Amino acid sequence: MTSPVRYQDPRVILATLRSARTVAIVGLSKDPLRPSNFIGFYLKRHGYTIVPVNPRETEILGERAYPSLTAIPFLVDVVDVFRRPDAVPDIARDAVASGAKALWLQFGVISPDGAKIAEDAGLDVVMDRCMKVEHARHLGRMHWLGFNTGRITAVRERGLG
């Protein structure tokens, strides 16, 4: 079985975080205490357009929800998945059909089959990684709470003052 590590290349992760504008979140919950809601909230706060995909809801985090990826009437850059691993291959096929550029599988969503479907169609794939954590690690403020971001740099950031 393919190890998730193959789909955890920091260069792919960074490039995806930097280039993405629109993120469809499959399995986004309306419950503010669910992990998916935390992540959706965070991504929206950091300027991404989030597109909830959840057939049981009409609106989540102030955004219109769609029943499936293929029902979204515009292009999304990233498909971020909070579903059981066995649901991933179908989601991957929908992601390919909808023209997304990347398939992102959250912590514990490990589906080598789904990853392969997306990869074969030319999508970037990230697996068993949290989009919020990776954003916070590389571009955000995760270091403010003592977490090990792995970032080492002597370069001064721009954009303040």
Next chain:
Amino acid sequence: MSQDQRGSGEQGTREFGFDTRAIHAGQRPDPYTGARATPIFQTTSYVFEDPESAAAYFNLQEYGNTYTRIMNPTTAVFEERVASLEGAAGGVAFASGLAAQAAALFTMLTPGDHVVASSALYGGTVTQLKHLARKLSLDVTFVDPDDLSSWRAALRPNTKVLYGETIGNPGGNVLDIEGVAEIAHGHGAPLMVDSTFATPYLCRPIEHGADIVVHSATKFIGGHGTSIGGVVVEAGTFNWSNGRFPVVADPSPAYHGLAFHETFGMYGYLMKLRAESLRDLGGALSPFNSFLFLLGLETLPLRMARHVENAVGVARFLEGHAAVAAVRYPGLDSSPYRDLVKRYLPHGAGSIFVFDLKGGRDAGQRFISGLELWSHLANVGDAKSLVIHPASTTHRQLNDAELAAAGVGPGTIRLSVGLETLDDLTADLARGLAAATP
């Protein structure tokens, strides 16, 4: 390449070395001023950008600064740096080593739980565990740390954590971390290790299976005897949702129903340690002490190598001296811990150890009186060489039998070998030994 993309080329793709991380991990040049040294953010609190941001910080939906009892940007650099050096998911700093240990345990334990701990721990930790046990209705069993079967035999259905020291204070017992970790994990419990005497330079317990590592930063991490502090780091790999830790996994009544492990995954325990235990117990580290600990960490590799070199020199000198009955430095070839040192401490067994004088309590006191360069005080892990005679100080209230149970004889001396010129250290010890010999 635009400026803000610069420096990200290597991000995450390069494994930076230990010495690089000791200097850089956790800190970037201050984006506002360009300050290269870590600024001391001596502030109690932080202005919110807007009410929505404030709400997001308090809800833990965003990483944000609220109040220095819970987080501080200087302290965060210290926390991340220790986490990086230990190979951990993150860290939370505390006002002392004992505060760190108490909070780490408090986060995972509930009344009725059972703890299995080494009997050869720092005396303050033994007292703390007994005290916590009484106050929180916990059970604690102390076991011979050198005997894996005694760890196994002490397990009960309600055993929630196994606790040991990488190098025991003061006996120098070296923990078989992999052996004890396997026993802990077989029981669905984490292994917590106090690695104060080893520092991450000499041993990284997480690489050997430990789940939680605590340090009294007061010692080698600070390294100059200036500040009291402690830190907890966690590997992030223990499954707190294994059904045995509802206190970590279940929706928290102390945090509006948040389920920390589910919501934050590998960061859940640390988030709870900070957002609840540090918040509620209140033992926050001062930013100024964090700054001093950061300075300490920058030279940790250099200092520890020299501490070990001097310790080996001092131990060999003592081993050959007629007034000395035994030298219990795990780094000596004669040590019963020789094989464990090879496995867990390949760069040396630290610089804190005990030796036994041939005489009794009187000899111990005469030895101390004869010294002029070694400082007689109750601390370890300083650039300065330190000495104490437990039987006449820290263990003064104990009779000889009680002393023996604590692994301390009437003529036992504890040394913390510093960074001075080795010949000066041994010359001073020779003076003390002459004074101790009737």
